[in-house]
Amino acid sequence: MKWRDREQSRNVEDRRNSSGRGGRRSxxxxxxxxxxxxxxxxxxxxxxxxxxVGLGAAAYFLMPSFTGGGSKPANQQADDTQAAFIKTVHAxxxxxxSDIFRQAGLRYEEPVLVLYRGRTRSGCGVAKxxxxxxxxxSDHKVYIDLAFFNExxxxxxxxxxxxxxxxxxxxxxxHIQNLEGTLDKVEYQKRRxxxxxxxxxxxxxxxxxxxxxxVWANHAQxxxxxxxxxxxxxxxxxxxxxxxxxxxKKAQGYVVPHSFTHGSSKQRVEWFARGLxxxxxxxxxxxx
Numbered sequence: 440m441k442w443r444d445r446e447q448s449r450n451v452e453d454r455r456n457s458s459g460r461g462g463r464r465s466x467x468x469x470x471x472x473x474x475x476x477x478x479x480x481x482x483x484x485x486x487x488x489x490x491x492v493g494l495g496a497a498a499y500f501l502m503p504s505f506t507g508g509g510s511k512p513a514n515q516q517a518d519d520t521q522a523a524f525i526k527t528v529h530a531x532x533x534x535x536x537s538d539i540f541r542q543a544g545l546r547y548e549e550p551v552l553v554l555y556r557g558r559t560r561s562g563c564g565v566a567k568x569x570x571x572x573x574x575x576x577s578d579h580k581v582y583i584d585l586a587f588f589n590e591x592x593x594x595x596x597x598x599x600x601x602x603x604x605x606x607x608x609x610x611x612x613x614h615i616q617n618l619e620g621t622l623d624k625v626e627y628q629k630r631r632x633x634x635x636x637x638x639x640x641x642x643x644x645x646x647x648x649x650x651x652x653x654v655w656a657n658h659a660q661x662x663x664x665x666x667x668x669x670x671x672x673x674x675x676x677x678x679x680x681x682x683x684x685x686x687x688k689k690a691q692g693y694v695v696p697h698s699f700t701h702g703s704s705k706q707r708v709e710w711f712a713r714g715l716x717x718x719x720x721x722x723x724x725x726x727x
Contacts, residue, residue, distance in 0.1 A: 583610070653713060
């Protein structure tokens with residue numbers, strides 16, 4: 440996918456340092472305290488000395504902790520490159536959906552992309568890496584731990600930059616559903632049904648988000664000419680890989696269709712392809 444040297448979104452909260460590397464310092468060890476205690480003990484006898492100790496302690500605990508020096512390690516360079524890519528795709532989505540909404544006489548409200556590592560807070564509760572990427576309708580933010588893409592590659596064989604773009608586009612699809620009022624309607628209907636019917640509603644919601652991801656890809660290609668050979672195959676392979684049946688088969692060796700919450704591999708591929716082919720939201724009516 441052609442993405443370098445293009446604009447990155449400014450609607451991004453990059454929390455990777457605050458949720459992982461570069462965090463605040465922890466308490467010094469007992470051994471360290473024993474070493475520095477003779478040095479600071481004389482300072483504790485005067486107001487100026489106390490002030491110096493206080494400033495030193497504040498600097499130690501409030502400044503981010505860094506290890507090493509010189510160039511960044513290769514894995515962090517790859518992480519930063521991946522973050523730059525996702526920010527670029529987010530900018531593409533902002534432009535595409537703004538155009539689509541404007542053509543319909545509406546104003547598009549841009550969601551915020553939150554990049555984090557390990558765990559962070561969201562308007563929907565604690566976000567954890569094992570949850571995978573998700574959209575929170577309460578704060579209109581998309582949450583992504585970039586480690587998910589490594590898992591998608593290693594566990595399901597779904598790799599490639601456009602596979603990652605598809606994942607982000609799917610979550611932004613949920614934002615579109617939120618702006619349309621679809622998510623509220625689905626939650627209302629879920630309270631009126633039970634068991635398998637609730638899951639069916641959720642599957643329809645997810646498949647529509649897949650279709651919206653396809654709509655984005657259609658318009659983004661026309662606008663940015665960013666697709667390269669093999670990109671579409673990457674997205675379709677990712678859609679197939681994270682189908683409920685494929686995930687269940689890998690995890691437990693058998694499939695339980697009535698427990699699906701995102702749709703089968705076949706369904707996810709079909710709905711993404713449908714949006715991709717037409718570029719028309721009206722072809723994404725999974726609820727009919």
